[in-house]
Amino acid sequence: MPTFEEVRSQLLRILGQTSFGEDVMDVRFTGFHYARGLRSIDEAVPGLAELQNSVLEVIYALGEKLAKRDKEMAFNFFMTAPDAVTHFSVEDLEKWVELGLELADAYGVVPARNFFKGITRETIEKIHSHGLEFQDVARVLEIYMNALSGDKLGVQEAHESYTDTRTVFLPSKVEEFESDELNFRVYKVMAAYRYAQLRYRSLEPRLGRMEELINELQQRYGRSVSSEREGLENFIHLFPEEQLALDIFSVVEGARIERNLRREFRGIARDMDMLLEREWERRPEPERLGEREGVIEGLMQLLTYGRTKGELTGERAEVVRRAHELVQEMLQKERPTVEDSCRVTAEIYRLVEERLPASPYPGFRNVPFRGVIKPEQVTAGLKKTKKEMAQKLESILEELDIEKPPDIDSMIQHAFNEVPDPLAYGAPLDFLFRLGLDIPDEVQEEILREIEKLLGELGEIDASMLMKVLDSAGRKIRANIQARVTEFQVELTEEDMRDAYMYDEWDYKVGNYRAAWCALKERVMPKGSDRFVEKTLEKHSGLVSLIRRQFEMLRPDYRRLFKQMYGEEIDLDAFVEAFADMKAGATPSEKLYIKIDKKDRDIAVAFLVDLSGSTTGWVIETEKEALVLMCEALEVLDDKYAIFGFSGKTRKQCDFYIIKRFDEPYDDTVKQRIAGMDAFDYTRMGPPIRHVTRILEETPAKIKLLIVLSDGKPEDFDEYKGDHGIEDTKKALIEAKRKQIRPFCITIDTEARDYIQRMFGEIGYIILDDVAKLPRKLPEIYRRLTT
Amino acid sequence: MDGSKTLRVEEYVITEEPYYEPVGNEVEVFEAAYRNKLPVMLKGPTGCGKTRFMQYMAWKLKRPLITVSCHDDLTSSDLVGRYLVKGGETVWVDGPLTRAVKAGAICYLDEIVEARKDTTVVIHPLTDDRRILPIEKRGEIIKAPDEFMLAISYNPGYQSVLKDLKHSTRQRFISIDFTYPPKELEKKIVMQESGVDGDTAEALVTLGEKIRNLKDKGLEEGASTRLLIYAGMLINSGIEPAKAAEIAMANPVTDDADMLRAIRELITTVF
């Protein structure tokens, strides 16, 4: 063991001074312990002198590292180190120091000094964790991405970070920093970068806007464009060395969009700087790389850092200088576009090719947060979007009864590829006209208006936006159009009506009910696996306890009801008022009491679940999970509840499934029935709503609630479609409302808005764009509805 | 009750032009409604300018404005009036609604759904062409002068089933829709109202826009113009922008931990 003097002289050597003070700020913020004013290095010695020499060596080395940054930080480190070794291995000690240095980089030395004053539980946890997993922050990232883009972009984990224009892929794990907070910033910058690629149309260059260049390239390299590929992939494919072209493009285009991104978001600019600064250490010296690789690296460094690591010489230096000039020129333009980047890419490519001939190109690794560009994935993504667009168009046309071109799919593809610039500034509708569609004026106007709005906002639009436009235009139009109901009805037989409840159906065209039109039969839901509920509870265990806690808070308090006819106390306010009335000769009120009410929550709720065929699989399974959570929550309260399901085929067969009656307890039988819920046939919503209404009418409760869970619009095999189905459902809901039942609808359907507004607009509804949210949302909605 | 000072109606006259930026044709519509003696319902999320609009219209039409913020203990006596006992004497004291009717003022019932249903009923006779206010206790009926106008506000965002505007009430009003102002206008409003510079206002509006993107994707209501202004005010009095935005724009809109985290990340993205 070392002597006091040995340790002291080491500390003095490293720290260069004997005492350290706290400034006033520190005194205020850190409390009393270390705030006694000056401290001497002698205080640090005894603890350290207890340690093994081998450990001390490590501590000195680490302290030296810290002292280079800030002496006081190092001093605090020495003070705490003896305690630290009781918690950490030697390796962990290094991590601990690394964490503190990160803190200093990100937030400055003051918090870093404080960090070394002691070891908190949080610090210990951080040190024992290894990197941030995507799964732990997936939801936050998705919300973040949705907010940024205003769109529904998926977020998924992958090997690398890239986007196919529909989904943003992020690495499964980030372990760049010791601290997860900083690791999260890496995710965030990556996500923002992907957003910038989409926002500034990085991945969708239009060949039509650079025809000359494309022709020239085709001639020079003898390669050609194909409709199998989208713009970016086509462009890159024109070069014999595709990887080289792609890397040049990503560096050039990166400079363009990064500048925009920095202007748009100051915070991201700051985070990027932090990451870039760190990255600098790791960048290779361009001069030491192969020729071509060195040039790309050099250009990247120059564009990113304004300097290169080490001197560049000879041809290399020339090429980098010229390339840098080209990019700078482009950035001088008022609004450089991705097509400008393409042009510059082609020039730089040529430069490299001519000045550095015949040197191999092994590839180049960009700064990690910039991710990679995958032209073939972009093609696939865009193709998918276009396909959906075609389907949308098709269904709009179908509803409008417009003559449909035989192969709208390939027509759209064709229009996109061949028509120069269909979506550019001037005539956005060109594209649609070229399709040769005879689109009614109202649709055109609707689409135009939407497009103009987007053009006004962004200056240009891309495929996914056009899709949105078509979508909302189509929906609006559809909502206004009288659906042509196929006059297809079925007859009821004696058999159908036996043991059935008969319900009227509303015929909006006649403006009257069709009497006893539908035959509804109650069935008990067959039992399913008895493990389902258990598994669900396991899967959502965190959520379950959260929801339970929330519901516990709903438990009724005693409440004082004023101005009652009878009650435990006299209502003085009411009494004074009555007294005054009496004196004034007016008739006084007799409601003079305060009643203490303990059963304020006298609620009965029926859940009615759509079991139509369209819910097969994922939707129904999630609905079931949501119901389990709902039951767990409701068990906390005294609210009466029941669960029913419905499906069926035509008016002959409206099936009404009992899962839990009001008077049944939530027991194994009910649990197995929930497990047994399955998707069946069609969605005739009117009869089951009327039937639940009847059941609720017979259930005594002050507040009666009907919550309908569905995944789309009412639709049956016969004429129960379009307006007829919507109007009948609406009528059934209004009937319920008249009977003092409050209907509320939860719909899992992103395209539902127009008819949903029509059916439930008067009533109350919520649309979930993602069924996965249901287990979380259902109890939350219930809670809000009843508070 | 009787301890509070009763303002005379004239004191509700707004003499200085309130700052209001029209978003659409709401000013014209309101004026037309006023000329035709139609009651008006202002529909829209909270904090998007309804109250300010009422102040502006009252100033423009040169009428006193009486505003009642509704709550669930509000009784019809609170609106119409009651007898009070003072030193053995009884005195009748008009409620705000009665005072507004008598003075030909504009009466604005803010957040009408919060009021109890039996309270809401007293306004019905004022909303049809009779335009009368029965005061049952005094056996009187007051006819509203032409200048009198009734306006209510209503936030249609989905709410508790225990509170909803009755149809019979709703259908008595013409409705004007309010939403958040478009970007440029909102920026101007934020600058004007909070005193922050253009860049900060722009950042706040951008942030607001991004948060509103989450409506229907998990948020019930986005950050209102009011919240943007609050954030601006905090910044103006020296609070660090990111902190101000968190206090004024993140915490008030959600309790969902992931959602909050994501909004905080948006804040540090923008600032």
Ligand SMILES: Nc1ncnc2c1ncn2[C@@H]1O[C@H](COP(=O)(O)OP(=O)(O)O)[C@@H](O)[C@H]1O
């Ligand atoms: N169009 C507008 N012109 C001027 N100020 C506005 C406008 N819209 C909103 N504001 C500002 O927003 C704040 C909140 O609006 P307010 O009228 O109180 O909302 P609401 O009554 O709809 O809840 C106002 O105090 C005002 O500062």
Ligand SMILES: [Mg+2]
């Ligand atoms: Mg208000």
